[in-house]
Structures are given as C-alpha cells and as structure tokens.
Amino acid sequence: MDEDHAVGRVLGTDDATPLSFWVALAPEQYLQLDDVVALERQLPDGNTVRIYGLVTQVRARHEGARFDSDVFLIEEGILPAEVSQAAEVLATRFEPEVFVPPLPGQRVHKAEGHDRDMALYFDGMAKRLPAGLTRDDEPLYANLEFLDGSRGAHVNISGISGVATKTTYATFLLFSLFRSGVLGGEAINTKALIYNVKGEDLLFLDRDNRDLDDANRERYERMGLAHGAFESVDFWASPRRDDIVAAPDVASRQTGVTSYFWTLAEFCADGLLPFVFADAEDDRQQYTIVIHNVVAKLRDVAAPLTDGGITIDGQTITEFDALARLIADRLQDETTVAEWAGRAIGQGTVNAFIRRLFGAVAHLKHLVRGDVPNPERHRIHRQAQVTVVDIHNLNDRAKRFVVGVTLRRAFDEKERAGVQRPLLFVVLDELNKYAPREGSSPIKEILVDMSERGRSLGIILIGAQQTASEVERRIVANSSLRVVGRLDAAEAGRDEYGFLPTVHRQRATILKPGTMILSQPELPIPLVTQFPFPSWATRASEAASIPSTGDPDDPFEGLG
Amino acid sequence: MAQRVAIETWDPEYGVPSTEHPGEETDVVVDADVEIPVARWAPVVPGQGASAASLAFIDGVRRIDANAWLDDGTAPVRQGMFASFAAGAVHAADHARVDAIEVRRGLFAPGRPEPFTTKAGAYQPFGVAGPGPELLSAALQERLGALEIEVAGRLANGADLIVVDGPLYGRQHLPHTVGYIKTHRVHYLSGEAARTVAALAPGERTPLYRFRTSWTRHSWYLRLAGPMVHSWSGIVRLEAPAELSVDQCVALAELSSRALPRFASAPHKDPRAPQNLYPIAGLERELRRRLGDPRYVERALRAAAR
Numbered sequence: 001m002d003e004d005h006a007v008g009r010v011l012g013t014d015d016a017t018p019l020s021f022w023v024a025l026a027p028e029q030y031l032q033l034d035d036v037v038a039l040e041r042q043l044p045d046g047n048t049v050r051i052y053g054l055v056t057q058v059r060a061r062h063e064g065a066r067f068d069s070d071v072f073l074i075e076e077g078i079l080p081a082e083v084s085q086a087a088e089v090l091a092t093r094f095e096p097e098v099f100v101p102p103l104p105g106q107r108v109h110k111a112e113g114h115d116r117d118m119a120l121y122f123d124g125m126a127k128r129l130p131a132g133l134t135r136d137d138e139p140l141y142a143n144l145e146f147l148d149g150s151r152g153a154h155v156n157i158s159g160i161s162g163v164a165t166k167t168t169y170a171t172f173l174l175f176s177l178f179r180s181g182v183l184g185g186e187a188i189n190t191k192a193l194i195y196n197v198k199g200e201d202l203l204f205l206d207r208d209n210r211d212l213d214d215a216n217r218e219r220y221e222r223m224g225l226a227h228g229a230f231e232s233v234d235f236w237a238s239p240r241r242d243d244i245v246a247a248p249d250v251a252s253r254q255t256g257v258t259s260y261f262w263t264l265a266e267f268c269a270d271g272l273l274p275f276v277f278a279d280a281e282d283d284r285q286q287y288t289i290v291i292h293n294v295v296a297k298l299r300d301v302a303a304p305l306t307d308g309g310i311t312i313d314g315q316t317i318t319e320f321d322a323l324a325r326l327i328a329d330r331l332q333d334e335t336t337v338a339e340w341a342g343r344a345i346g347q348g349t350v351n352a353f354i355r356r357l358f359g360a361v362a363h364l365k366h367l368v369r370g371d372v373p374n375p376e377r378h379r380i381h382r383q384a385q386v387t388v389v390d391i392h393n394l395n396d397r398a399k400r401f402v403v404g405v406t407l408r409r410a411f412d413e414k415e416r417a418g419v420q421r422p423l424l425f426v427v428l429d430e431l432n433k434y435a436p437r438e439g440s441s442p443i444k445e446i447l448v449d450m451s452e453r454g455r456s457l458g459i460i461l462i463g464a465q466q467t468a469s470e471v472e473r474r475i476v477a478n479s480s481l482r483v484v485g486r487l488d489a490a491e492a493g494r495d496e497y498g499f500l501p502t503v504h505r506q507r508a509t510i511l512k513p514g515t516m517i518l519s520q521p522e523l524p525i526p527l528v529t530q531f532p533f534p535s536w537a538t539r540a541s542e543a544a545s546i547p548s549t550g551d552p553d554d555p556f557e558g559l560g
Numbered sequence: 561m562a563q564r565v566a567i568e569t570w571d572p573e574y575g576v577p578s579t580e581h582p583g584e585e586t587d588v589v590v591d592a593d594v595e596i597p598v599a600r601w602a603p604v605v606p607g608q609g610a611s612a613a614s615l616a617f618i619d620g621v622r623r624i625d626a627n628a629w630l631d632d633g634t635a636p637v638r639q640g641m642f643a644s645f646a647a648g649a650v651h652a653a654d655h656a657r658v659d660a661i662e663v664r665r666g667l668f669a670p671g672r673p674e675p676f677t678t679k680a681g682a683y684q685p686f687g688v689a690g691p692g693p694e695l696l697s698a699a700l701q702e703r704l705g706a707l708e709i710e711v712a713g714r715l716a717n718g719a720d721l722i723v724v725d726g727p728l729y730g731r732q733h734l735p736h737t738v739g740y741i742k743t744h745r746v747h748y749l750s751g752e753a754a755r756t757v758a759a760l761a762p763g764e765r766t767p768l769y770r771f772r773t774s775w776t777r778h779s780w781y782l783r784l785a786g787p788m789v790h791s792w793s794g795i796v797r798l799e800a801p802a803e804l805s806v807d808q809c810v811a812l813a814e815l816s817s818r819a820l821p822r823f824a825s826a827p828h829k830d831p832r833a834p835q836n837l838y839p840i841a842g843l844e845r846e847l848r849r850r851l852g853d854p855r856y857v858e859r860a861l862r863a864a865a866r
Contacts, residue, residue, distance in 0.1 A: 067829055078823055080656040080842040
C-alpha cells in the first residue's frame with residue numbers, strides 16, 4: 001500500500017469496529033462522502049488483512065474549544081485551537097475474511113484502480129453492467145448476474161415524481177444493457193417493453209439528444225458506452241377517441257407511431273374481460289364469479305368476423321358498447337341468466353357486475369373494437385428491440401387494462417417458449433397502481449408471478465414507484481437491484497428502505513435529479529450513483545433529426 | 561455603614577485573587593515615584609501608540625504522577641517524587657496557535673537517584689539537597705521555571721511582547737517580556753497609590769513603581785474588563801525587569817495595557833475569569849493533555865516499579 005497517498009489515520013477516540021470506524025484526516029488532506037478507502041492490518045500470526053470501506057460521513061471540529069462561542073475567540077486569534085477533520089468509514093470488504101477492527105493509528109489511503117475495484121466488488125463481477133458514475137466521474141457497475149436471472153433478477157426504483165428521474169434511470173439501465181456489450185451476442189435479440197405513463201417523454205427514444213454536451217459525451221465514454229439513441233424502437237399509442245381510422249393519440253410525434261387496440265374477437269377468445277375489472281380477484285366481491293362465467297360463455301359463443309368483430313347468436317357486434325349491452329341483456333333475461341352468470345347468482349350481484357361493466361365502457365370503447373379494417377396492423381408486436389407502449393392519455397381503468405393484457409401476453413409467450421434467453425425487460429412505472437400492497441387483481445397476480453418466476457422465464461421487471469411502501473412486498477423483495485432517488489423524509493424512514501444505512505436515508509431526501517442510490521446484493525453498502533444526461537431525446541425539442549428508421553410496421557426492419 | 565457583600569468571580573477551589581498575607585515579605589521596599597510622584601498618582605489611560613502585532617504567552621504546568629520510596633540498601637529509605645511537567649507558548653497574531661511545547665518527566669529525590677524508564681516515557685533523575693516534600697516540590701518548580709525560560713528563549717525574537725505567567729524572577733534577561741501575576745498575596749501599595757488601584761477603570765493602569773524583595777523589579781497594576789463586583793476585581797499585576805530604563809518599562813506598560821484586555825476571559829468560560837487569559841487557559845489545557853492520561857502514567861509507573 002502506498003504510504004505517500006495516506007489521507008489520514010484510524011482514530012482512537014471513537015470505537016473502531018469491523019463494521020465502521022473513523023479516520024482522522026492529515027493536514028492538507030480531505031475525504032468526501034462516497035470516497036473509497038483502504039487500509040492494511042497485520043495480524044499477530046503474520047497474515048495481512050486488507051480492509052476496504054466507503055466514506056459515509058465527514059466531520060470537522062475545533063479541538064481545544066469547549067463552548068460553542070469559543071469559535072469567535074478562536075477566529076479573533078484569542079484562543080488557541082486546531083481544526084480537526086475526520087471521516088466515518090463503513091467497511092465493505094475484508095480480504096481475507098478475518099473480521100478484526102482496524103487499529104487506531106493505522107494509515108488509511110484513498111482506494112484507486114485495483115483497490116477501488118476490490119472495495120466495491122467490481123473485481124469479482126464477470127459481467128459488469130455500467131450503472132452510473134461517482135461524483136468524480138469514475139464508473140460504477142452492477143453485477144449483471146443479479147439482473148439476468150443467473151443469480152437474481154429485477155430492478156425496483158423508488159422516488160418522488162419529477163425529481164427522482166426514475167424512468168430516465170430505467171431507460172439508462174436499458175441503454176447500458178444494450179450498448180455496453182455486457183450481453184454479448186444476445187444483445188441483438190434481447191427485447192424491452194416500456195410503458196410510457198406520463199407525458200410523451202419516451203416517444204423519442206430513437207432520436208439523438210440535441211442538448212447533449214461534450215462533458216456528458218465524455219461521461220458516456222468513461223463508462224464505455226457509445227452515446228446516441230436507441231437503435232430499434234417501435235412506438236405504440238392508444239387510438240384517438242371516436243376516430244374512425246384509429247389514428248394514434250399523440251401530440252408531439254407525427255410519424256413512426258402506430259395505434260393499438262384489441263379486436264372484439266380477441267377480447268372474447270383470449271378472455272380479456274377480467275382486465276376490465278380492476279378489483280376482479282377481490283374475494284370479498286361476489287360478482288367476480290360472474291366475470292369468470294361470462295368469460296367462459298363469451299369464449300364459447302362468440303364467432304369471429306373478418307375485421308375483428310364477432311357474432312353472438314346471429315347478432316353482429318363491432319363495438320364494445322354493443323357487446324356490453326348484449327352481455328347485460330343476457331344477464332337480465334331470466335331465461336339466460338343462469339347460463340351466463342352461473343347458477344344461484346343473486347340479482348344484486350349481477351347488477352354490481354353490470355354497473356361496473358358499463359362504467360368501463362366509455363374508457364375502453366376505443367381500445368376494444370371490431371370496426372377498423374386490417375386490425376392485425378394494430379396488434380402490438382415486439383419486433384423491435386424496444387417496444388414503447390404509450391398509455392399516458394388513458395384513464396386509470398384503461399391503463400390497467402392495457403398493461404394487464406400486454407403483460408399477460410408477454411408472460412404467456414415467454415412461458416410457452418420455454419427458454420430463458422433472450423431476455424425480455426419490462427419497464428413499468430407507477431407500480432403502486434398495478435400491484436398495490438392491499439387487495440388483489442389480475443395485473444397484480446401477473447406482476448407477482450413475474451417477480452417470482454420471471455427470473456427463470458427470462459422476463460425481467462424494472463419497476464418503479466413513488467413509494468415502495470405502497471407496493472406489494474413480494475415484488476420489491478424479489479428485486480435484486482434496488483434504486484432510490486429523492487424520497488420525502490417520512491417515506492425514507494419506512495422499513496422498505498431498511499437496506500439504506502441511516503446516512504443514506506438522510507441523503508435520499510436531498511438527492512438531486514440525476515443522482516440515485518443503488519443497492520445490489522454483493523455490496524453491503526449502497527452506492528450513490530450519478531448518471532449522465534440522456535443521449536436520446538426525451539422531448540420533441542431535444543430530438544435531433546427525423547429518425548432514419550423506415551416504416552415502423554416493417555417486420556424485417558433491422559434484420560438487414 | 562451597612563455590610564456590603566461581593567461574591568468573588570473565581571471558583572472557590574482556586575482561592576482568591578487578592579489575598580493579603582500579613583507578615584509575608586515584610587522587608588519590601590517600594591518606590592512609587594519612578595514614573596510620576598506618588599502625590600500625583602492617577603489612573604493612566606493607555607495612549608494611542610502602536611499595538612503589538614504579535615504576542616506570545618508562556619506558561620507551564622506540573623503534575624505529581626506518584627510519590628515513591630527509594631531504597632538502595634545502604635541508606636534509610638528516602639521519599640521521592642515522580643512528576644511530569646511541560647511548558648509551551650501561544651503565539652497570538654492573526655490566529656492563536658500553540659507552539660514550542662516541551663514535556664519532561666522527572667524523578668525528584670534526595671541524593672543521586674537513577675533514571676527510571678516506563679512504558680509512558682523515561683523519568684530523568686533530579687537530585688534534591690535534603691528530604692521532605694517541600695524541597696521536592698521546590699525542586700520541581702525550579703525545573704519547570706527553567707523549562708519555561710528555555711521555551712521563552714526560543715521565541716525571543718518571534719513576538720513584539722512576551723507575557724510570562726507568574727513573576728519574572730529568573731527571566732529578567734528576556735527582551736520585551738513582562739511577568740503576569742493573577743493573584744495578589746501582598747498589597748505593595750498603600751495610601752494614595754492603593755486608592756489609585758481601586759479607581760482604575762477597565763483598560764487603565766497605575767503608574768509604574770519599583771519594589772524590592774529578594775530582588776528588584778518594576779511593576780504596575782492593570783484592570784481587565786469584567787464585572788466590577790469589588791474594587792480589586794479584574795486587577796492584575798505586571799512586572800518588568802529593573803535593568804530596563806523607566807522609559808523602556810513605560811513603553812512595555814503601554815503596550816501591554818493596550819494588548820491584554822482583549823484576552824480577558826468571561827466568567828462562564830473560566831473559573832478564574834477575567835484574570836486567567838484565554839490563551840493561557842488554552843495553553844494550560846493543551847499542556848495538561850500532553851502530560852498524558854494520569855491514570856495511564858501511574859499504571860506505567862507501577863508496572864515499571866514491579
């Protein structure tokens with residue numbers, strides 16, 4: 001260990017333990033939060049233990065002062081005193097694992113190069129995913145094995161909307177996955193499914209960011225990433241309401257966006273009705289039994305027409321409200337109610353079902369239909385590397401329907417394929433809406449299933465929410481990588497953030513946009529991480545040029 | 561006149577800053593006419609002369625680490641004393657900083673004691689003329705005085721004014737140095753001169769007087785800031801060498817009257833306020849710290865004596 005680089009010595013006025021210790025800083029030296037340090041301790045048996053750690057607190061005080069007001073006397077040159085600085089270090093690693101405390105007086109130096117990799121366990125990461133930078137622009141890595149399912153999977157991101165930059169960090173992680181080469185030859189077949197829940201931020205992923213400056217370009221280079229936009233992206237948006245040709249309902253982007261909807265035939269054949277009901281699986285609700293009976297009945301009796309419409313008992317149906325009316329008629333007709341709702345279902349229960357069904361009609365009418373020619377053009381496929389599904393214009397109930405149906409399809413496809421690779425990454429913000437802690441719903445079931453079995457199925461959830469305390473525990477618990485942006489103080493104190501040491505909890509309340517706290521299984525202490533300004537456009541004004549991609553409907557695009 | 565009570569600002573453990581011991585140093589010869597005739601004595605307001613750009617304060621501390629019995633098999637058992645002592649200086653210019661600290665450890669005993677090494681450091685032997693704790697203590701005080709002189713000598717040209725804690729005895733040769741006495745065992749002045757001391761306002765001094773006990777020096781009183789609970793509160797006495805001319809001594813008196821009041825301590829911060837100046841209090845704390853933890857030193861002595 002180079003003694004010239006010693007920044008200070010372990011101090012003996014506070015306890016030094018294998019978990020944490022304080023370092024008194026030598027004159028003209030400084031340490032800042034998140035600096036990485038290392039030291040050596042000789043054991044009586046002749047062995048050497050190397051101790052690595054992260055600076056989590058730094059303090060300065062007057063030695064020789066006894067009263068707060070002594071500072072004035074000291075500054076006026078009346079009372080002699082010295083300024084002493086000390087840094088608290090939380091140990092990250094012992095090599096070999098002999099858990100002894102460092103001894104007071106031992107030299108501590110800043111860890112650089114190999115020492116830094118050792119301290120942060122980067123040396124043992126066979127596949128390192130660039131996950132951001134330190135304040136002095138040194139790259140930080142996550143272990144891909146904890147993301148791709150080999151040893152763990154899933155990412156969970158918490159933070160206040162607007163300040164925490166959750167979605168941007170999620171897209172940065174995807175960018176890093178695709179660009180860093182960490183996936184090797186698989187990168188080309190690895191797919192991502194992103195839901196755009198707010199604004200039209202994600203509709204420009206395929207365009208270079210005009211506002212990217214040289215400093216940020218360099219930051220990408222330091223992580224070994226070629227800056228730029230996502231190469232292969234398909235954009236899907238909900239259709240405009242009451243638009244006969246189902247044009248996509250987006251304001252800022254004119255080309256390259258396709259509208260999506262489901263045909264009535266699919267709706268009946270695939271049993272999508274439960275996704276209309278947000279609380280369908282709530283056991284306290286009697287009418288859920290009606291849903292399942294109606295689903296079975298629809299699958300049975302609906303015959304598809306060419307443009308996605310259906311006929312039931314000879315009646316042609318091309319609109320969702322017509323289907324809803326037909327279902328309501330059958331349920332209210334005493335001769336058919338037992339057949340559609342099941343036996344011994346009370347009138348009150350049937351009415352509850354009908355009331356909810358009609359409540360959804362207005363919001364889903366444009367998403368489930370049979371009145372547009374060539375409906376297969378509007379069926380979401382995941383040909384491109386990144387598939388963006390825009391749901392920001394939709395009502396909450398419609399959002400749940402779209403997310404639920406698309407996730408189910410993705411999940412079913414992966415399950416059917418039976419192979420883990422290539423991986424599918426799913427980015428979903430507002431998890432608290434889809435998998436709330438209380439209650440049960442079809443989407444929540446899928447998300448929980450995904451978090452539990454996705455690791456082996458090769459479907460990786462990058463979920464985000466304002467407050468992890470409002471999200472189903474199992475989903476958060478199954479995430480190997482936990483990321484925290486700015487939190488409000490009350491939230492930061494909750495048990496869900498138990499993986500953050502006290503200092504990090506305090507820091508989470510003052511994090512700036514672009515800074516996250518990243519916790520990964522191998523590191524006992526989370527890392528404070530900065531990520532560069534996006535090199536892809538996040539709004540129309542940043543988009544550099546018309547994307548070079550051709551017809552977004554061309555299924556052979558990108559295969560050259 | 562009704563009885564008037566003033567509570568002394570010093571912590572009772574430190575005694576009283578102005579104590580008269582009748583009968584002590586009876587053969588004092590005072591000449592109060594050296595600066596101005598005693599009949600015209602009045603408080604002197606310091607002039608607007610140059611102020612000291614840099615001051616140095618010198619002080620020492622002593623601590624008895626252990627009493628011991630020395631037995632070399634030939635003579636009767638002798639009483640000895642292990643003591644640690646330290647001297648140092650505070651430089652007060654733009655910033656006050658502790659400088660030139662010297663720490664010594666000594667074994668004081670009658671006869672010719674031998675060096676004694678412990679885990680906490682080596683004790684130098686100092687032979688004392690005869691038996692008895694008073695002689696041991698006096699020998700320690702003498703050594704400490706010598707150490708202070710050593711420290712002061714190193715600073716001689718580094719400061720415009722050197723303030724030595726305690727009487728100037730033995731240090732008269734140091735340039736621009738004054739002795740600083742916090743406690744008044746004897747009131748050397750009487751009559752009009754004594755009334756002038758009582759009449760001093762904060763920052764004012766008496767005229768110079770010369771007095772002789774076992775040695776001769778110039779002296780004057782100065783009142784520091786602080787609450788005037790009685791007529792002698794906040795009064796300190798300063799000394800300058802007799803070898804200097806009256807003009808040189810007046811210059812030192814002027815310089816110190818301008819410089820010292822700002823260093824006076826506040827009662828809530830120092831049990832001996834205001835006389836115990838901030839730099840000296842800070843220096844004493846630092847010196848005591850450098851003596852080492854007393855229990856550790858005692859343990860080291862016991863271990864080495866085994």
